[in-house]
Amino acid sequence: MTRIVSLDITRWQPPYDEATQQRAIEALESGDVLVLPHLAFQLSPQETRFLSPAWSDAHAKNISLERGTLKGARGKPADLDALSHMIERFAHGAGELVAGLFPRYAPYVKRARTSFRPQPAVGRGLSWRKDDSRLHIDAFPSRPNHGERILRVFCNVNPRQDRVWRVGDQFAPMAQTFLPRIRSQRRWSPRLLAMLHVTKGKRSEYDHLMLGLHDQAKADLAYQSGCPQQTVHFAPGSTWLCFSDQVMHAAVSGQHMLEQTIHLPIAALYDPDSSPLAVLQRLCGRPLLSAH
Numbered sequence: 001m002t003r004i005v006s007l008d009i010t011r012w013q014p015p016y017d018e019a020t021q022q023r024a025i026e027a028l029e030s031g032d033v034l035v036l037p038h039l040a041f042q043l044s045p046q047e048t049r050f051l052s053p054a055w056s057d058a059h060a061k062n063i064s065l066e067r068g069t070l071k072g073a074r075g076k077p078a079d080l081d082a083l084s085h086m087i088e089r090f091a092h093g094a095g096e097l098v099a100g101l102f103p104r105y106a107p108y109v110k111r112a113r114t115s116f117r118p119q120p121a122v123g124r125g126l127s128w129r130k131d132d133s134r135l136h137i138d139a140f141p142s143r144p145n146h147g148e149r150i151l152r153v154f155c156n157v158n159p160r161q162d163r164v165w166r167v168g169d170q171f172a173p174m175a176q177t178f179l180p181r182i183r184s185q186r187r188w189s190p191r192l193l194a195m196l197h198v199t200k201g202k203r204s205e206y207d208h209l210m211l212g213l214h215d216q217a218k219a220d221l222a223y224q225s226g227c228p229q230q231t232v233h234f235a236p237g238s239t240w241l242c243f244s245d246q247v248m249h250a251a252v253s254g255q256h257m258l259e260q261t262i263h264l265p266i267a268a269l270y271d272p273d274s275s276p277l278a279v280l281q282r283l284c285g286r287p288l289l290s291a292h
């Protein structure tokens with residue numbers, strides 16, 4: 001089962017000692033969830049007003065900041081500026097933390113999307129495929145990533161309420177369960193989907209299988225209730241990290257979270273053999289990155 005590894009880090013800024021780095025690297029790359037129970041993201045007294053779903057524009061699931069542009073939020077320009085600053089400060093802290101704990105990742109910490117989630121974690125009545133209260137690995141239908149890793153840093157900024165997850169089985173046994181159920185990708189499909197702009201670039205066999213694992217796991221209710229799993233509480237003021245393309249996770253409850261996504265090439269990993277790409281290639285017995 002997915003393990004929860006706790007580290008006593010209290011600063012977003014490096015340096016971190018070598019033993020701490022080593023524990024963090026081993027845990028993260030072997031598919032554990034790394035919890036930093038004493039690393040809070042401090043909101044200023046003026047920023048606590050953002051802990052309300054009223055700032056969401058009702059269309060998007062989350063408020064997001066990408067390359068300085070705020071999306072999914074509504075409010076007066078001055079308020080939205082202050083909200084952007086809060087999210088930007090978290091993005092900076094998360095970047096420093098990752099570069100400090102995992103020096104090999106530092107050159108790749110290009111900031112992707114940062115999100116602020118003032119809505120309750122569950123209860124939006126979505127289709128089963130979009131229902132993140134079911135255990136899943138992250139895989140995105142429109143954005144093939146060809147094995148690139150999805151590292152996510154989360155922080156519970158709710159002053160009172162835990163963020164609660166379920167975490168499930170480790171990646172390899174989960175993949176062994178579902179790989180046989182995934183239909184092979186049609187030869188013409190990657191090119192067609194890219195041409196129609198359904199996907200951004202061509203979907204590799206790796207991307208096809210990752211989507212298949214995501215869908216098959218979510219669709220199987222017996223697996224959802226019967227697979228190895230545990231419930232994890234992330235207390236107010238705690239931070240946690242994981243490779244969300246590797247860790248089976250599901251939202252149970254909570255509200256008000258900040259999240260930073262960092263995309264990492266396989267070459268940045270300390271142990272590329274632990275990546276989902278390597279695991280799937282071993283299980284399938286062939287390379288999975290050549291698009292047909």
Ligand SMILES: [Fe+2]
Nearest residue numbers: 132137138244
């Ligand atoms: Fe997810």
